[in-house]
Amino acid sequence: MSQVEKKVGLLRRSSSSKKPLKEKVVLMYDEIFAKEDPSKHNPRFWDELFLMKVNLEYLESKLESVDGEEVQRIQDNINSLFHHCVQALGEEHQIKVVNALQTLCALFRGVHQKNKSSSGFDIINMLMGFDKAELRMKDLMESLDSLLCGDGSESLKSLCLKLLLCLVTVTDNISQNTILEYVMINSIFEAILQILSDVSSRGQHGYDAVVLLALLVNYRKYESVNPYIVKLSIVDDEPTLDGMGMVVHHALTEYSRQYKAKEEENQGGFFSTLTTMVGNMFIADADEKLSVQTNEAILLALYEAVHLNRNFITVLAQSHPEIDMGVTSISPSPTTPTTPLGTSPPSLDAMNNQEQLTLDPNLQTSNLLITFLKYASIVMQDTKEEHRLNSARLCLIILTCIAEDQYADSFLHDDNMNFRVNLHKMPMRHRKKGVDKNIPCRPLVCAVLDLMVEFIVTHMMKEFPMDLYMRCVQIIHKLICYQKKCRIRLHYTWRELWSALINLLKFLLSNETTLLAKHNIFHLALLVVNLFNMFITYGDTFLPTSNSYDELYYEVVRMHQVFDNLYCMVLRVSTNTGQWKEPASKVTHSLVNVRAIINHFNPKIESYAAVNHISQLSEEQVLEVVRTNYDTLTLKLQDGLDQFERYSEQPREAAFFKELVRSISLNVRRNVSLSTMSQDLLLKEFSTIS
DSSP states (O other), X not given: OOHHHHHSOEEEEOTTOSSEEEOHHHHHHHHHTSSSOTTSSOTTHHHHHTTSOOOHHHHHHHHHHOOHHHHHHHHHHHHHHHHHHHHHTTOSOHHHHXXXXXXXXXXXXXXXXXXXXXTTOOHHHHHTOTTTHHHHHHHHHHHHHHHHHSSSOHHHHHHHHHHHHHHHHSSSSGGGOTTHHHHHHSOOHHHHHHHHHSHHHHHHHHHHHHHHHHHHHTTTTTTSOOHHHHHHHTOOOHHHHHHHHHHHHHXXXXXXXXXXXXXXXXXXHHHHHHHHHTTTTTHHHHHHHXXXXXXXXXXXXXXXXXXXXXXXXXXXXXXXXXXXTTTSOOOOOOOOTTSOTTOSOOOHHHHHHHHTOOOOTTSOEEOHHHHHHHHHHHHTTOOOSHHHHHHHHHHHHHHHHHHHOHHHHHHHSOTTSEEOOOOOOOOBTTBOOSOOTTOOOEEHHHHHHHHHHHHHHHOOSSSOOHHHHHHHXXXXXXXXXXXXXXXXXXXXXXXXXXXXXXXXXXXXXXTHHHHHTTOOHHHHHHHHHHHHHHHHHHHHHHSSSHHHHHHHHHHHHHTXXXXXXXXXXXXXXXXXXXXXXXXXXXXHHHTHHHHHHHHHHHHHHHHHHHHTTOSSOOHHHHHHHHHTTSTTOOOOOOTTTTOOOOOOOTTTTHHHHHHHHHXXXXXXXXXXXXXXXXXXXXXXHHHTTO
16 A cells, blocks of 8 residues: 555555555545546546545545656546536535635645656646646636626635635745636736625625735736736725725734734733842843744735735725723634734624724724734844744834825824824833823824834844844834824924934944944935934924924034044045945035034033033033024035935835745745645535535
């Protein structure tokens, strides 16, 4: 007996024989893998096959194990099996449809596993035959479309989506999956939209539908015209876009709920007692324990919606009641123990219950953007692991797209749309971990700025995430450009931002040698200095009060040593020959106004102290010196401070997204194989209605 047969496909041992007996379906599979047409001696072979419970493992293993010569010998039979699977999808007998869908899953997986170990092996020819492939895939996609859009069983619809996810993710790199060309030609885009626009189907299938759409959008997106990209970019149907937003919202909420549950779990018991006894010694370990598996698939779906469809921006701001996750009981959907936390869709009841709630004027309201900001505040805390670093990068790319959108900027800064956003913060020695209960209701842009400031002050470390810092500072710059353009005087604690930026410059100076071995720190320094130049040059158009402008000068003068040291460093580098000469020179020129302020006010402050015999001036006294000496200060007008390069995915981000989609594809493939609906439950369901 072959190894495959030993592994699976055994039913029981006969009492009269030492040889084990095979399941009937396994015997039928063996006939398919023989040379002859299995229906030659049994005209009802295919009808009988699809009434049998599928043995997925045996069929996949059998396909994977056939050698080169056998492939040629059995190809007609495999083609015939595929053809009859597609035909069975149109059967009225639901058990046949279930078994056909699961058999197709096994076929796609088994043949692709075979392909990994055999070079020059043609998947399409093996499954369908070159001459019939176009027709077979057209029939398959039309059948799946009918099942997804029809009034049939929800279990069947779920299985159709699982089959499609299986088909899309069978290769590590989805762009190398040649079968997807037929999925491009025979689009199921409208079926996905129908699922998302309907409350009931969205609750049961929305998560899989959104992830499927995100993956299809990324098929050869840089090499050819992808119809899913084109169609997604022009969707303007409000219920559909709202539905997509609702699925993303609940998936991110579920992640936050799991994180909060873990956090509360770790606050009690022996671990909590131990940390209390020894202070903050183990705080890093505590944070590691709170690590919850991130959900890049749902983030990718949000990114594609925000990036491709301008109409989706309105969904970000759509208000609904904020559910207190500490009070409301939300049952997570059943998952296997091997399913990572944070990757499972929220339960149907949770989604439907929240959608049916009416707005209470006394309730704090929320929206998708707030949910996303809270999610980002969790995943951006720890960027040590690659998947968390990628998740943080994707969050910042999404915020970059939002910060560039005029409509998004208008509701971010709308003083009539105020929210209390409790962002998660990293535990640090100088502050306690916990949610700030005293956060005022403010425009949403304040929460975005808070998130950027939080990241800046908490990631100055040995493994410096330069890319993330660049994105953070650029997001801040884009928001300030909008405020300057529209003369919006935002009531924000700007001093916290200025302090964070100055400390960042201080960190770059302290770690110059180490950082320069890996990064162009002058590019980041230039962005930071130019942010100060924005405030210095245009602050009178967007800072809330004249006192804010005074405080800006106070901070620059108070921390003048950092700017002086930066100038000395960049001057030294720019006057030497080397790879950093030009970028350092740009920083030197950008410091002209900062240095003018320091050189103008420092002597006057010292003179004021000497005249009044004061050894150390108070903040109010320094501010008084600043206010009375503006007139004699000369600054240079710098061009282009309020200009920025707009976000473009291709070519700069292409490599990142290719690797991200590969990672998501592997994760989805793993979860689909683990969460494939129980055959016993399916057969039980349909045996009662057939």
